[in-house]
Structure formats: C-alpha cells, structure tokens
Amino acid sequence: MNFDFSDDQKQLRDQARKFLAEKCSPKAVRVVLDGKAPYDKELWKGLAEMGFLGVAIPEEFGGAGAGHLELCVIAEEMGRANAPVPFSSTVYLAAEALLIAGSDAQKKKWLPAIAAGEAIGTLALFEGKGNPSPKNVKLTAANGVLNGVKKPVADGAIADLAVVAARTGSGGRENDISLFLVDLKAGGVEVKSLTNLDPTRGQAELTFKDCKAELLGAAGEGWSILTQVLDRAAVLCAFEQVGGSDRALEMGRDYALDRIAFGRQIGSFQAVKHMLADMYVSATLARSNSYYGAWALSTNAAELPEAAAAARISATQAFQHCAKNNIQVHGGMGFTWEFDCHMYYRRANAMALGLGSLSYWEDQLIDRMRKKNAA
C-alpha cells in the first residue's frame, strides 16, 4: 500500500511552498485585500513560468502533462499562501471543463493560453441564491446566443473566458442544460464587480445580452459535464482548504507560544491547548479525506463522486474551524485588520460556498453513498 504522494510530488510541493513564500507573502496578499489591484499579476505570471498553471494540462495543449496529483500538492500550497490569484476558477473549473468536454479546436485555442497565464477562465453557474441544480439555471441559450444574468461568478471581472451553464431545453431537468464557452472580451457581456467576503478573490455579476457563445460538449449534456467538473474542483479546492487549515493552525500555535498572559505562555492553558488540539484533529481528518479524493481523481475511479463529496465537506469544516479558532487564540489582536487571521477567515468562509454550500454537499454525499451501496 502506498497511500501517499510520491517523493517527486512532495518535492514539487516543497518547490511550490518556497516559491510562494517568496512571491506571495502576506504583504503581497494585502495589496489585493486593500483593493489596490484586482489580483496579483506578477504572481500569476510567475505561476505560469513555474509551469503550475498547466501542470495537469497535457503537453500537446501547452501544459506540463503531469497530472492531478501534482495539481493537488500545488493547490495545497496555494491555499496555505492564501494566494490572491484566479487559480481555482481558471485551473480547476475552466481548464477541467475544457479537458472533459472541449473539442480539439476549443482545447487548442484556450488551454495553451491558460497554461501560459494569458487567459483567465471561470465557471458561470449560479444565478443568485441557491445551490447547484438544473432548476436554478434560468439563463437561456437559443440560436447560439445567451441571455440572462449570472451571479456570483468567481473572478468574473478579470476573466477572459467563461464556461456558462444555460438552459437549452424547456424544463429544469438535467438534460435541459448545456454548457457554453464565451469569450468575455468579445462583447455581449456586461460585467459588474461585487463586494464579497474575501476581497483577495473577486466576485462579479455577468449580464449576457444576445451574447455569442459556442457549445462546450454535446447539447443536453451540460449537467453531466458540470457534475464531473464540480467533483474534480471539490477535490482540488479541498487541498487549498487543507493548506489553509494547516496555516491557520500554525499561526494559532505560534501565537500561543509567543503570547504571555497571567505570567505564562497562553499555550500552557488547557483551554487553549485543547482548542488547538481540536483544530489539529479537524485538519488531519480533512487531509486524509482529501488524499482519498486525490486518489480517486488521479485514477478516475468509480469512487470519485463519493470521495469528492467527503473531501469537500471535511476540508470545508476544517478550514472554517481552524480559521475561526485561530482568531480566538489571538484574542483581540486577531480581530484587527492588521493581523492576518481575518484573511484566512474570509477565505475559509468564501470557499465554503463557492462550489455549493455544505448542506448541498452533505446531501450529495448521502445520495452517492446510497448509490454505491445499491450497486
């Protein structure tokens, strides 16, 4: 049994950690946090040069042709560094949708540009309140044009390319939904930035008015493709959440060792020690569930839907738990803008919603476990 990353993959993780420690310090993150830039362009360029953006994209489409396990270890470091770049939208959602369903021409057009850092992509799925469901897709597609409003769209204001879920059938069933590719710079889309919980990752409202679009995958297959994309993204996001959890735990631990109150390190009080121990427990459960998700993703196993949902729930809970209690360990200072704790709190809570909320994934997990048991 070798339920672990290989030495080469671990080396890649170390390389990514070192790179991000240098290029993505909390100070750099704060430039975006404070609204002085929509994302860190320099870092984005650097990630492309390191080959990280295209690590799971095949060589024939301009990527490194490594694989999803390699992408998982990079994702963990992106989460640890709280990187203010459109990595998840572009790499986990847009690129994966293209890899699953794109025609050769579509892949050739977009994937090399994504790997090179020249195109930012996103998924436009949500239309206001609600979780992923064909019923909630109201935006229409007819005669090659889209009409409707998508919000929130992660990184929508800086994206060049959107994968858009649209209704092509008459009802709200799965086979009434199709996916479309939209070049956001070609006109037909109004973009409005939205303030959001996590300013280091933008959210936008996209209004499509007779916007030209091309089918991605077969008509009526949209929901099935989307489900696969969300499962993959759930695993990859889980690694970001695991990285974020570990960082929040470390910050809390370090502060508990440094801070003196009542004449002792606050980390010597059991109330604080036990809180940190519980954070470690959550982070460990999340890591192990995410490893299982990584295995399922990298082998395209039949277990992927269940493993992805479990990783999603576990990692979401862990990151929320660690980020929240990191602030608690810091006391009043943790609630200042100056300390970095709130960046992880914001990111944790924004990530908890991005692919659909916990209650949605809980429901999915039980459905998928039942299906497996029935099979």
Next chain:
Amino acid sequence: MNFDDTPQEAEFRATARAWIGANAPKQYEEELRKSSLGRTVLKNANILEVAKAWQKKKADAGWACLHWPKEYGGRGSSPIERVIWQQEEGPFGQLSRMFIIGHGMCGPTMMAFAREEHKRTYLPPLASGEKVWCQLFSEPAGGSDVAGLRTRAEKDGDDWIINGQKIWTSGAHYSDYGILLTRTDPTVPKHKGLTMFFLDMKSPGVEVRPIKQASGASDFNEVYFTNVRIPDHQRLGEVGDGWNVSLTTLMNERSAIGAAVSTGFPELFEYCSSLMLDDGPAIEDRAVRSKLANWAVKASGLKYTSMRAISALSKGERPGPENSIGKLVAGSMIQDVATYALDLQGAAGVVSGEDAELAGRFQAMLLRAPGTRVEGGTDEIMRNIIAERVLGLPGDIRVDKDVPFNKIPTKGR
C-alpha cells in the same frame, strides 16, 4: 498513490487469507460481525473459551503475536504484515480482545525489562493465549495521574511485600499474571519512587472484585493486595525506575496501528437506510442526511488516516503522529451516534435489551460509550498529548513535580 500490496505483501496476504479461510471458527462469524460496542456476545458459546481456542490454533500454526520474535512465541513479522493479518482476520479479530492488554502492553514490557529466562518461560504461553495477562496501573487516587498511585511495595529479604488497591483492571478476573506498578519510596517526588513488577494473579493475598459499571456490565475489576509477596527477580527495571518502565507499556497502548476503531457509523448508516419515520424513509430526511454526512466524513477521515499510517509502515517508515486522533474522535462520536439513533426511535428508544429496536444494539452502545472516552487516556489527556507532542505546546504546570510524594495533599476540601 495506490492501495495495492507490494508483491511480498500480496503473497503474505494470500497465505494468511488461505489459512484463516481453512481454520477460523466460521460458525461464529455472523455474530462477531454484528457485534458492536457494548455488545460482543455469542449466544450458544462462552466467548472466552472460543477466543482461547482460536488463539491457540493460531499459535500452533505460527500466526500468534506476529510482530514478536519467534523465540517468544511470535512470527518475527514486519509491522505491515501484522496489519495485513488484522485486515484478513476481520470479525475474528474480535476474539483477540481479551488478549489486547497482554499482547499489546504486558508482552512488550516483559520483552524490554524481564530476565531472559523469564521471557522464555512466560512469553510463549502469553502469545498462545494459554495464559492471560492484565495490567495493574490505575488506582482510585491515580487515573489520568497514574504517577499518583499509592500501592506500596516494601523490601523484605529477597521478596517485596505489596499492600494497596488497583482499579479498572480489565480482565483481572480471568488473568493468570499481571504487571504491577507500585510505590517503593514515598519520600521522593512521585515519578521517582515507583517500581514495576510482574506477578502471579493467584498469589496469596490477591483479591479480585468485579466493578459493576454504569452500563450494568462488568468488564473491569478492583484488585486488592494484602501482604502479597513478589520475589525480587520478578522486578521489571531498576528500583525507582518504574515510571520509565510504564512509559514503554503505555507507548505500546497508544501505538496500535491499523486496529479498526469503532465509530458506530456503519451501524447507524445501515439503520437509517431501512428506517421509516413518520414522514417517510429516514435516509431521505434532510436533517438525518446532514447528521449522517457529518459522521460519514469523520469515519472516512479516520479510515484514511489509518491508511496513511499503514503506508508509512509499508515503506518501512515510522508513521507520523496523525494516528493519535483516532480514539479522541471515535470515542465521542460513538456516543453521539448512539444518542441520535435513539432519538430517531422516539419514545420507543427508551426500551433496551431484547425487546428493543435491533435487540437494543444502540441502547447498549449508548450505555457503554462513556467508558470509551475515559479508558486508555481520557479525551482531555489525549488532547494534551496532541497539543504537547504534536504541536509542541508547553506541558501543564505540575505543582507536585518536585514535592516528596508523602507531602502532596490528598484531599481538595
């Protein structure tokens, strides 16, 4: 990343599987598979006899205590082979419960500290289950604070005279031998005045009284010592070094890797899958599904944490500290799971025993569960261990550390 055996592991697994398939007491398989916390019983057989017979059969064929050296009754297997054996043994592993303390704690302590002739005499029958051992550490005044124990050992010629009381001794009522931690010097600080022995539980002056637990069952005992004589050659380690010896024992207690921890989740999921509530199937109820999902990811998190540790063993590495979370997570989870299973039964949940839903499976679980959060290290001690040994946080301030033991207060008020 994969879950595959190496060729050697696969070969070992095939050999183990074939032997178990041909030799295990299959007539009990179904009952053992259905057993859960608080309820491991065989209807038509004495489980102790069945367990002893299975252990002896394994030992005769070289399948007992796999990781022990051959000369002491083991197989000299690698840690990963031991894990593979446990996986293959499956429900029959339930029969090893009565030997866990002896094989997991007493044996390794004897191996590290006993004289060679004692090891050769006592270890093989311990491995084969012909002799059962218990561990006599906890006392009424020393639970989490084991080093606060008060049982005295006083030198008398070549013997030691033991007086005092132990508590929470698993299986003392059917044990043949035990390892015993005593105080030999009350005038020095508590950790420094301890000494370890092993003894024959049939020695004159040893009295075993079962404890009736809160659950109503009796898995544990009080053991009283009145002028019990132990020859000095049965001392384990130096006089005054008992604390260090006991750390060897306890380290083994907490390093059991690959042993499945019971969370109650599979039982609950199975239950909810067929249960009808007033509004329809439980498994289609949003509230039920949310609860199940939250426990599902804890159960799978523990499973894959264990897989990571096993992978380290497979590569010949030392597993990381991740495994220390198992007991802490599973203990409170099984309690919550049992509580919820009864909640789903409504007023009928109050009925326990044979007349209850599923013959009282979850009621028995509920009543046994508080013990899991205490035995082998309370939740609070486990959190301290994680905080101190994994996260590097400071140890608790110990006000009695440098005080002679006989000057430490014994009453709060």
